[in-house]
Amino acid sequence: MSTEPEPGLRADEAVRAMLLLMPRLAARLKRTPIPERLRSFNLAPRHLSLLSYLLFDGPMVVGELATRLQVAPTTVSLMVSDLTKQGVLQRRSDPGDARRTIVDLTEDPETRAAIESWLAGGATAWRAAFEPLSPEERALFVRTIETYEAGASGD
Structure with missing residues (x-):
């Protein structure tokens, strides 16, 4: 299989390529092992997004997390409460x-390192994929x- 981009794909060729690629991508993501330190926490994909925001963008308030995750603040509050009880997150009052x-990742070095390593593989792969692209091409892809x-979710 070629890794070189196809110059000038027709729309139906691009659709075919993506329909064949997406199941392989989804399967690969499902096979990404959760670090041992995090396995008992019953983390779901929505937790991965929440943890990613906190890792890459730093501490933030529940309302901002809700906006970014496109869910209700009560949903984020429940997720944060659950993950705080498990020692994955910490909360503090906004001074x-x-x-x-304000919600942040735990200060526990082992748990924090496990979160970072879990997200690092995907970040590394995306950096490699985006590196040869121009900023405009990256924006177009996103x-x-x-x-x-x-469209797939019916929105």
């Missing part, structure tokens, strides 16, 4: 507004995947 709660996701 600027005590009504707001918008294309977002459009596909919205």
